[in-house]
Amino acid sequence: MSSILIGPSSFAELDQSPLQKLSDAGYNIIDNPYKRRLTKLELKELLKDDVCGIIAGLEPFDRDVLKSAKLKVISRVGSGLSNVDLESCEELGIKVCSTPNGPTEAVAELTLGGLLGMLRMIPQMNASLHEGKWEKQIGTQLKGKTVLIVGYGRIGRRVAELLRPFAVKLLIVDPNIEAASLKDECVMSLEDALPLADIVTFHNSGEACLLGEKEISQMKQSIFLLNVARGGIISECALAQGIKSGKIAGAWLDTFGQEPYKGILQDLPQVILTPHVGSYTEECRAEMENEAVCNLLRVLQNG
The missing domain is CATH 3.40.50.720 (NAD(P)-binding Rossmann-like Domain)
Structure with a gap:
């Protein structure tokens, strides 16, 4: 069974439906065990060969991380992509999605x-x-x-x-x-x-x-x-x-x-x-998290 890594520590805290969508689609869910932003080393350790996609926050997706993984898609909860090496993603065939309107x-x-x-x-x-x-x-x-x-x-x-x-x-x-x-x-x-x-x-x-x-x-x-x-x-x-x-x-x-x-x-x-709470409202989190999951599933299902 392929796995999806959940990067943001607060993902689905208010509503479990985004995780349920992933489970219903047949994916194993790997939660962030550190309950904070993942470091590069932690991210590399969690991106096992069976992890085909990640629900991402601001984790460091540099070339080294990307080459060491078997990712097919990075689905960002949020708008900014400055933490993602987009050039390397394109070269490695990794699709990148975001939720630009949500926040x-x-x-x-x-x-x-x-x-x-x-x-x-x-x-x-x-x-x-x-x-x-x-x-x-x-x-x-x-x-x-x-x-x-x-x-x-x-x-x-x-x-x-x-x-x-x-x-x-x-x-x-x-x-x-x-x-x-x-x-x-x-x-x-x-x-x-x-x-x-x-x-x-x-x-x-x-x-x-x-x-x-x-x-x-x-x-x-x-x-x-x-x-x-x-x-x-x-x-x-x-x-x-x-x-x-x-x-x-x-x-x-x-x-x-x-x-x-x-x-x-x-x-x-x-x-x-304040502890990085710009998008931290019930309405915003629900919209972005569900959109991020839909983006990820669309890429994986459509190839």
Whole structure:
């Protein structure tokens, strides 16, 4: 019997029907025994010769992993594929699927909620009150601010839609977008946009560091930063220094280079940290997980 490896530790936690579909199709299911993101070594060990497909999260599918396996399909729960060596997959005949539409609404709503909470310092005041301290902290309004959106794909565009009622000025950084294609947003380079923004939110693909000490020095005083895209986009050391100096008023990160995250940002109350929950709603998980299973079965059944 062929097997399907389940990579994401949270897969089918809320609804077992995606797993049932795999069982009904005649496949043996191999669960993630570590209950966290798999390392390269762990992934290679679990990809036995009988594993023909994987329901994937952000596991590292580099050429070495792919060549050591007998995979026919990688079905990603989510939209990004920066963790998959697509060129090697094509060469080795491994089909790659994703669920690009599933996370859009959930991540965009979380972005808006996180932004409003950060501006009004809700997490900090909540923590203080739970400690028995009645401490009011002055916040900042979103209305009229200049918001820079880095990455203008599905999620970036939906974030822009949610922000428009707040009468913000929108700046867009995306090499795939032409200025003439947008009416109400200003398309700029990152270098030109950073000094103008009050808020920067990242929704781009790729994991290259875009914000280091140099870039942060070019920003306005008391800037707010959000990253719900990929870990590593913002230099952790530069962010910590910016917070300590007051250059950065607040930051919210939902994704990290190494997860579970442990690091210097945990000691900074101005930095809000969430455990990569951008797509973690009942509706979003159900849609993405079922779509990922359907994608995988379609490839395996159609050859």
